[in-house]
Amino acid sequence: MKTIDTPNAFKRLQQDLAEFAKERDWDQFHNPKNLVMALNGEVGELNELFQWLTTEQSENFPAEKQEALAHELADIQLYLLRLAEKCHIDLEAACDRKMALNRAKYPVEKCFGKALKYNEL
Incomplete structure (x- = not known):
């Protein structure tokens, strides 16, 4: 996005x-x-x-x-x-891929307002 x-x-x-x-x-x-x-x-x-x-x-x-x-x-x-x-x-493409991964690892409904690593959610 x-x-x-x-x-x-x-x-x-x-x-x-x-x-x-x-x-x-x-x-x-x-x-x-x-x-x-x-x-x-x-x-x-x-x-x-x-x-x-x-x-x-x-x-x-x-x-x-x-x-x-x-x-x-x-x-x-x-x-x-x-x-x-x-x-x-290609840093722009790498950033886009990483943001997609981060969105998958940190879904809003699980991490909203929490400062936890993805494996602790």
């Missing part, structure tokens, strides 16, 4: 990333292992932005840090897209 129609947004970004890397001769460094390591580093930077915030603060992220948050989220998305490309994964 698609609700957002962004035709080829992932593919466009992947092409931009591939060109960016090629122009800098960085493709030689963009193997799956290195990309996973870089992705992990960016997730760590995202963690730092939320570290020590209360739940309320994290839900009302400080306005002065919004741009930093946007940059970290973008870094994560870009590395993820590059990794998917290098691993020959």
Whole structure:
């Protein structure tokens, strides 16, 4: 069930990333292992932005840090897209398949309002 129609947004970004890397001769460094390591580093930077915030603060992220948050989220998305490309994964199709699996594993009538894993429902 698609609700957002962004035709080829992932593919466009992947092409931009591939060109960016090629122009800098960085493709030689963009193997799956290195990309996973870089992705992990960016997730760590995202963690730092939320570290020590209360739940309320994290839900009302400080306005002065919004741009930093946007940059970290973008870094994560870009590395993820590059990794998917290098691993020959159509990320949009994979997300659609995963959402279908999640809907089957977490039917509304069983999980509504519950924070349980599917095998505990």
